[in-house]
Amino acid sequence: MCRVQLQQLAYFVAVAEVRHFTQAAELLRIAQPSLSKQIRALEAELGASLFSRARGNITLTPAGEALLPTAKRILADVETARLEVQELAGLRRGRVRLGATPSLCAGLLGDVLRRFHDAFPGIRILVEEGGSRDLVRELTRGSLDLALVILPLHGDPPLDTTPILREHLVVASPVEPGARGDRAPAHMPRRAHLRISDLRNRPMVMFRSGYDLREATIGACRAAGFEPRFAVEGGEMDAVLRFVEAGLGIAVVPSMVLAGRPGLRGTPLVLSEAEEDAAARRGQPGPGLQRTIALAHRKDVDLTHAARAFQDTLETFLVEAALAGSLPAGVETLVTGS
Structure with missing residues (x-):
């Protein structure tokens, strides 16, 4: 039975990102010996060395390289679950991590975010602007809840997509x-x-x-x-x-x-x-x-209430804007009113 702890994964990710045990300990606000002890315990549990410490240089071993994206995704999913439980407990707060292409960030997204913020002022909105391939990668890693991406997707990422714009x-x-x-x-x-x-x-x-x-x-x-x-x-x-x-x-x-x-x-x-x-x-x-733009999210993770609320807000905005003739030039909605 695997006994890997979330704290150990967090320590591992911190060291992997800064490539220095002392600096990672300072960032985590723990003693460096305690950090090293937890990393050794994680390596013992997994049966593989995660870092190469030759001549004072810290690099990831092949096992460390394989673990890093999975560890990041697990930690991101745990944080999402924590926020979702808080929201269900009636704390009236949450978070939406949204990715969007530069044309959408410069175009209609601002109006959608304004409407969402007015309706849900307690929800934090984190926006990442980037190309579709970058956003797909961040979605798959668990760093985003939703992303507006270009279809078709390259490869076969584990994402659900809903076409919304042409x-x-x-x-x-x-x-x-x-x-x-x-x-x-x-x-x-x-x-x-x-x-x-x-x-x-x-x-x-x-x-x-x-x-x-x-x-x-x-x-x-x-x-x-x-x-x-x-x-x-x-x-x-x-x-x-x-x-x-x-x-x-x-x-x-x-x-x-x-x-x-x-x-x-x-x-x-x-x-x-x-x-x-x-x-x-x-x-x-x-x-x-x-090109066709779709709203995408991971198949294996249910959307949080906040993310579902954003999706509803976006789709309602597009339907109303199309009916009012106020969509930007060259944009057609693929969302139909229910």
């Missing part, structure tokens, strides 16, 4: 100096929409590696038979938009992030000439490049 992508380009926001710069085709092939040989501002929009843009360009040309790469959303404003290149972004940026113009994308012809016959752009 987000249309546009080509962001700087407006000509002195021109109104409906005029494109001289080097861009002056049409109501663009084909992916129009981006060939255009200098582009590109997001950092691992960013969902980077993968979507490069994939669409390669499907059209060319490699995109990068003028600048490696930025987050705000940096990419600022670089486009400065005239360094164009970028493919969600249309909602252009709100409040009069120096940028967003031109809808169509993927092919056939799609463009069909769009012209309809008198409107085709479906173009788009």
Whole structure:
């Protein structure tokens, strides 16, 4: 029978993160000999050394590397359970740890959080902004309760997903100096929409590696038979938009992030000439490049009351905003009212 204690796991994680026994003991506010004793007891229980202490350098052994993500997930789940029990005991407090993509953080998420905070002022809201792959990893580790991620998910993570939004992508380009926001710069085709092939040989501002929009843009360009040309790469959303404003290149972004940026113009994308012809016959752009956003959580952990309340608040907000016609440009809700 395994007798691993939560305290031992917490001590192990602390040492693994700082790679120093004395510093970990100071952070935990315990005596260093007591910390070392608990780590030795944990190693004895597991039958494997967790740290290599050669020449004063603390590194994780293969067994330590294997244990670390599991230990973090266990500690995160215990903390979630503690808060849930407190909430059920009527303490009127709790926590929601939410992950979201940069476009949503810059777009409609603020209004959703405002509504949730007004309804549940005692609930702490912790928001982590990041790319979809990063958020999926944090969800799986137990560091987040909910996350707004891009479908489809890579691999087969143990998550439940509920599609809630469709987000249309546009080509962001700087407006000509002195021109109104409906005029494109001289080097861009002056049409109501663009084909992916129009981006060939255009200098582009590109997001950092691992960013969902980077993968979507490069994939669409390669499907059209060319490699995109990068003028600048490696930025987050705000940096990419600022670089486009400065005239360094164009970028493919969600249309909602252009709100409040009069120096940028967003031109809808169509993927092919056939799609463009069909769009012209309809008198409107085709479906173009788009992505689906889902609300995700772990399959093996029930949502806390606070997290369920946030999900309800988000879905109600999207239904009401769609009925009122107040969703950001280029955003469609996939949530239907009950």
